Amino acid sequence: MQRNFRKAHRAIWFTLAFLTPIILGLALMMRPTGTHEQQPIPLDDTAKSVLEANQ
Amino acid sequence: MSVKYVPVIWNRTKLFYDVIVLAVVGAYLGVYIYVAPMFQTVTRPIDWDIYKAQAFGTCVFYLLTFILCIGPIARLDKRFLPLLYNRRHLGVITCVLAYFHVDFILGWYNAFSPINRYVSVFVVNTSFDRFLGFPFEILGVLALLILTVLAVTSHDFWLHFLKPTLWKILHMGIYLAYALIVAHVALGALQSAAGPFLTGVVGASLALVTTLHLLAARREHVIDTQINLMDDTRTWLDAGDPMEVPDKRAKIISLTEDERVAIFRNGTKLSAISNVCAHQNGPLGEGKIVYGCVTCPWHGYQYRLEDGTSPPPFTEKISTYRLKLENGRLWLNVKALPPGTYVEPVISPMLAGGS
Amino acid sequence: MAKKKPDPFFIGWAKKPPKSLHGFLFFISAALVGAAAGVAFGIGSSLPDPGDARFAWGAGYQTFTGYVDAKPYPLLRLPAGEGGRSKPHAMLISGIGKRGMQQLAGPLSGMPVDAGGILLKRGNLDMLQVGGRVSLRAAETPVPNFTPAQAEQLGKWRLTGEICDGKCYNGAMRPGTGLAHKACANLCIIGGIPPVFVTVTPLLGQTFFLLADENGEPLSSDVEDWVALLISLEGEVERRDDLMIFKVKLDSAKQL
Numbered sequence: 098m099q100r101n102f103r104k105a106h107r108a109i110w111f112t113l114a115f116l117t118p119i120i121l122g123l124a125l126m127m128r129p130t131g132t133h134e135q136q137p138i139p140l141d142d143t144a145k146s147v148l149e150a151n152q
Numbered sequence: 153m154s155v156k157y158v159p160v161i162w163n164r165t166k167l168f169y170d171v172i173v174l175a176v177v178g179a180y181l182g183v184y185i186y187v188a189p190m191f192q193t194v195t196r197p198i199d200w201d202i203y204k205a206q207a208f209g210t211c212v213f214y215l216l217t218f219i220l221c222i223g224p225i226a227r228l229d230k231r232f233l234p235l236l237y238n239r240r241h242l243g244v245i246t247c248v249l250a251y252f253h254v255d256f257i258l259g260w261y262n263a264f265s266p267i268n269r270y271v272s273v274f275v276v277n278t279s280f281d282r283f284l285g286f287p288f289e290i291l292g293v294l295a296l297l298i299l300t301v302l303a304v305t306s307h308d309f310w311l312h313f314l315k316p317t318l319w320k321i322l323h324m325g326i327y328l329a330y331a332l333i334v335a336h337v338a339l340g341a342l343q344s345a346a347g348p349f350l351t352g353v354v355g356a357s358l359a360l361v362t363t364l365h366l367l368a369a370r371r372e373h374v375i376d377t378q379i380n381l382m383d384d385t386r387t388w389l390d391a392g393d394p395m396e397v398p399d400k401r402a403k404i405i406s407l408t409e410d411e412r413v414a415i416f417r418n419g420t421k422l423s424a425i426s427n428v429c430a431h432q433n434g435p436l437g438e439g440k441i442v443y444g445c446v447t448c449p450w451h452g453y454q455y456r457l458e459d460g461t462s463p464p465p466f467t468e469k470i471s472t473y474r475l476k477l478e479n480g481r482l483w484l485n486v487k488a489l490p491p492g493t494y495v496e497p498v499i500s501p502m503l504a505g506g507s
Numbered sequence: 508m509a510k511k512k513p514d515p516f517f518i519g520w521a522k523k524p525p526k527s528l529h530g531f532l533f534f535i536s537a538a539l540v541g542a543a544a545g546v547a548f549g550i551g552s553s554l555p556d557p558g559d560a561r562f563a564w565g566a567g568y569q570t571f572t573g574y575v576d577a578k579p580y581p582l583l584r585l586p587a588g589e590g591g592r593s594k595p596h597a598m599l600i601s602g603i604g605k606r607g608m609q610q611l612a613g614p615l616s617g618m619p620v621d622a623g624g625i626l627l628k629r630g631n632l633d634m635l636q637v638g639g640r641v642s643l644r645a646a647e648t649p650v651p652n653f654t655p656a657q658a659e660q661l662g663k664w665r666l667t668g669e670i671c672d673g674k675c676y677n678g679a680m681r682p683g684t685g686l687a688h689k690a691c692a693n694l695c696i697i698g699g700i701p702p703v704f705v706t707v708t709p710l711l712g713q714t715f716f717l718l719a720d721e722n723g724e725p726l727s728s729d730v731e732d733w734v735a736l737l738i739s740l741e742g743e744v745e746r747r748d749d750l751m752i753f754k755v756k757l758d759s760a761k762q763l
Contacts, residue, residue, distance in 0.1 A: 102317060102433070103376065107369045109327055114362040117331045121358060124338035125351065127284050129737035129763060135667050137710040140741060144662025151711055165519045172536045180543040188551025195559040199681050210550055214543060231531050237519040261680070261691035264604035265698055276693045279732050284762070289690060344685020344735075347553035353546055400514070440516040452518040 169238040173245060180211045205256035206341070208249050210350065213337065215246040216330055217357040224368035230438065233449050240306040243326075247303040250296050288339035291332045298329040316433045334358055378406050383483070391415055391475070391482040394422060394500045402446075404437035407486050412437065413473050415484065416446055416457055421497035423457040424473035424484055430491075431468065459494040557681035560629040562636075570623040570641050571598070572648070574655050576747070577616035579719030579726075580673075580701035581608040583635065584655035584748060590633075595656065597750035599634040599701055599717065600624075600643070601674045607699020611643045619649035627678035632715055634677040658752070661711070661744040666753065667763065668706035670718065670734045672696050676703060689735035702730050704740060704753050716744070716753035729757050737763045 139145045184207040189197060197203070219242055226232040262269040267276065277287040302323055304310075311319045334354065342351055381390035389405070394417070397403045402414040404427055412427035414437030425446065427437045434450035441447070445454035445463060455462055455470060462468040469491035475498045476483045482498070489495065515525035524532060573585040576597075585596045600608050600622060623641025627634045637643050672695035675683030682688060684705070696702050704716040720726050721742065742755030 102320065103372060105321070106324065107373070109324060110365050110369060113327050113331045114366060117334050118358055118362065120331075120335050121338045121355065123283065124335075124342060125355075128343060135707045137667075137706070137708065138665040140663040140665055142662070143660060144664050144744070147661050147711070163520055164522060165524070172539070175536075176539050176543045179540045180547045182547075183544045184547035184551040188548050191548070191552040192554060194554070194556045196557065196561055196681060198554060198557050202680070202682070206554075207547070207551070210547070211543075214546055218539070231515075231528060232535075234517045234519075234524055234528065234532055235535070237517070261688065262694065265694040266606065267694060267697065272690065272694055276690045276697070277731070282732075282762075285686065285689070285732070285736050287690070288686070340687045343687065345554070345682055345687040347550070347555055349549040349553040353550065440514070442516065442518065447516070447518055449516070452520045 165234070166238045166241065169234075170241055173242055177211060177215070177245065177249070180214060181207055184210070199260060201256050201260035202345075205253050205260070206345070208253040208256065209337075209341070210353075212246055212250045212253060213333060213354070213357065215242065215249070216326075216333065217361055219243060219246065220326065220330055220361045221364050224364040227368040227371065228364070230449070236450060237452075243299075243306060244303045247296075247299040250299055254292070254296065284339065284343065286339050288336050291336040291339070295329040295332040295336060298325045298332070302326060302329075311432065316431065320433060330361070375404060375412070376406050380405060382486075387485055387487060388476070388483040389486050391424075391484040393480070394477065394482045394503060397422065397482075399503075400441040402437040402439070404435075405484060411471075411488070413484060414439075414446075415475065415482065416441060417503065418444070418457060418497075420499050420501065420503045421457070422475055422477075422482065422500060422503075423495065423497045424475050425455065425457065425460045426471040426473075426488065426491075428470065429453050430462075430470055436470070458497055459492055461492045555682075557683070558629060560676065560678035560681055560683060561627070562678055563626040563628050563633075566626055568623060568639055569626055569635070570621060571635065572621050572646050572650055573619070573653070574617065575600075575612050575615050575620045575622070575643065576655070577609065577612045579723055579752065579754075580699075580717060581612035582701075582717070582747075582750065583620070583622055586650050586653040589650075595748040597655075597748040599673050599677070599703075599750075600637050601634060601700050602698075603636060603638045605674075605695045605698035605700060607701070608637055608643060609699050611637070615643065615645060619646035620644065621646050627674065629677050632677055634674060636674075636679075656748065658745040658747045661746060661751075663742065664710065664744050664753075665739055665741045665759075666704065666706050666710065666716070666744075667708070667737070667739045668704050668714070668716075669737055670702055670704055670730065672734075673701040673703040673717065676705060676715075684735070686735045692734045693731045696731060696734065697728070702726060702734070704755075707737075710744065710751070711746075713751045716751045719752055719754045721754050721756055723752075723754055726755075726757065733757065733760050733762075739763060 139148050222235045222239055226236045258269045262272045273289050279285045302325060337354055391405055397415055397417040399417055402416040405413045413424050414427040415422060415424045418441050427435055429436050429448040431451055431453045434448045436446055436448055439447050439449045445456055447454050460470040460472040471488040471491050472493050472495045473488060474485035474495055477498050477500055515527040517524050517528060571583060571585055571589055573583050576582050581600050583598045583600055587594050602608050620643055621641050622635055622637055622643050623639055624635045624637040671684050672692040674695055702718045704718050706714045718726055739761045740755045741759035742753050745752045
């Protein structure tokens with residue numbers, strides 16, 4: 098019983114010791130970093146002419 | 153070792169322990185709430201309720217990290233054992249602080265709305281299919297639920313009612329709670345409301361807790377996989393040279409298919425008892441003989457060496473094992489005797505020299 | 508072996524911990540208190556700036572006279588000169604707490620109104636939290652010679668930013684953006700507070716866009732799934748006075 102308890106204890110720990118850092122790492126990696134497409138993009142002629150008029 | 157239950161048994165050590173815990177909590181909250189704002193570079197301060205919620209929330213994380221480090225660090229370095237003695241009070245305090253965190257958040261972000269603030273936690277964000285944007289509050293609620301169950305069942309009454317093994321399994325829920333809280337923080341505060349320092353602290357805390365546990369686990373694994381020679385009848389196991397057992401202390405033997413046994417030495421006398429304390433399954437073999445009794449390193453439960461029974465008025469009993477001395481080597485009978493069975497200690501004249 | 512070597516053993520119920528452990532325990536206690544103070548200071552002092560958003564309590568109770576548009580979300584159209592601005596101004600309005608103004612504004616849409624309440628301010632942006640004595644009512648003395656200008660169509664755009672609720676962003680909460688604030692923002696939007704899009708780079712000098720669906724109607728509750736994330740959105744942009752309105756297809760939303 099004790100031995101099984103210790104085994105279960107270790108198994109739980111190994112699982113969480115891998116899972117939790119992965120979740121934390123993923124969440125930090127997926128944080129918006131500002132490197133994404135950011136400029137407003139005109140999608141029709143009206144928008145393009147507005148953009149030209151204001152450049 | 154109480155024979156009857158009182159709400160909390162106090163002693164000088166526990167008082168000291170709690171005073172230090174309160175000093176830690178006080179220092180944390182005091183500095184966070186009243187000192188740190190003077191050094192912020194903000195156009196306008198963060199809302200007071202939200203700021204206090206952050207203070208209590210991060211304090212809970214700090215305490216929980218500390219709580220989870222105590223177990224393995226006390227395994228790796230025995231000087232830390234006093235931190236383990238009253239860990240339950242620390243857990244209860246942490247749980248109470250978590251409720252403050254929730255109360256500040258619900259009283260601000262979930263308030264001022266026609267929807268009930270408690271209901272809103274569960275219904276207002278249903279993006280369960282997302283990673284970023286996942287309702288991280290639910291993770292916090294689950295963790296709080298676990299902390300609450302553990303705090304409520306932390307009393308020795310529940311330990312005896314559930315029996316140590318079941319109680320320990322229940323209280324391993326703290327690991328799940330910690331994982332949930334890390335995810336709660338990672339998908340919530342770390343996505344927007346946190347500076348780089350908080351991100352670093354969360355990462356470092358998780359690394360510390362994980363590393364300490366892996367180190368302790370490796371140590372335990374080494375003990376569990378030690379191989380001892382058996383005799384032809386497969387009932388006696390070679391426990392080595394009696395000189396290897398330090399006076400007043402024990403040598404731990406791992407039995408192949410069963411439990412661990414602690415072989416204690418008291419002067420020239422040697423006795424073998426189960427390594428498992430009847431209170432919280434503490435490692436008796438890491439204990440010491442004090443006032444003629446084996447004393448558990450965790451909470452000081454005591455057992456007589458010759459029959460594995462606590463001295464009256466206490467009633468705890470653990471298994472004993474037979475020992476014999478042959479050709480200067482110690483042999484251990486692998487069959488556990490019923491708890492409380494009297495076994496005559498083996499006397500080794502070799503040990504008389506005080507070595 | 509080492510009989511003389513100290514072999515400290517801590518017993519919780521003993522009167523005192525072993526002497527040889529005193530120094531160590533004192534050191535650990537001091538280290539824990541010190542670390543607690545240090546961590547608290549580090550976290551508390553390094554929090555990001557929540558911005559200059561606030562309730563303008565100091566300005567007191569304010570009243571405005573202009574017109575009200577009920578769609579997509581209730582807003583006031585104010586003539587030049589009102590509120591100290593040199594040009595006509597379109598100002599979002601909200602109820603008290605997380606409640607929109609649809610019920611009062613609906614029947615008055617397109618009509619001259621008086622509105623009274625407390626201003627929320629964030630830089631040049633503002634919003635009126637309507638309430639109190641005047642609340643929102645048909646104007647007692649409408650502004651003469653003023654009708655709101657037609658909306659100006661600025662074409663179809665793809666913009667990048669975050670959906671927030673217009674009230675918290677404008678000053679009701681600090682911080683009023685980000686995923687930690689998402690539940691609050693959703694509660695606001697459910698209650699009728701206008702959802703807004705705050706872009707990472709400006710379009711014609713503006714980063715603040717009132718959201719609407721393609722037909723200029725309020726957005727469906729699907730918007731709640733996209734709140735507080737960095738996303739790109741596509742739709743027609745129109746300008747009413749100085750307020751940008753972004754009429755989007757939520758299907759075009761992409762998480763970045």
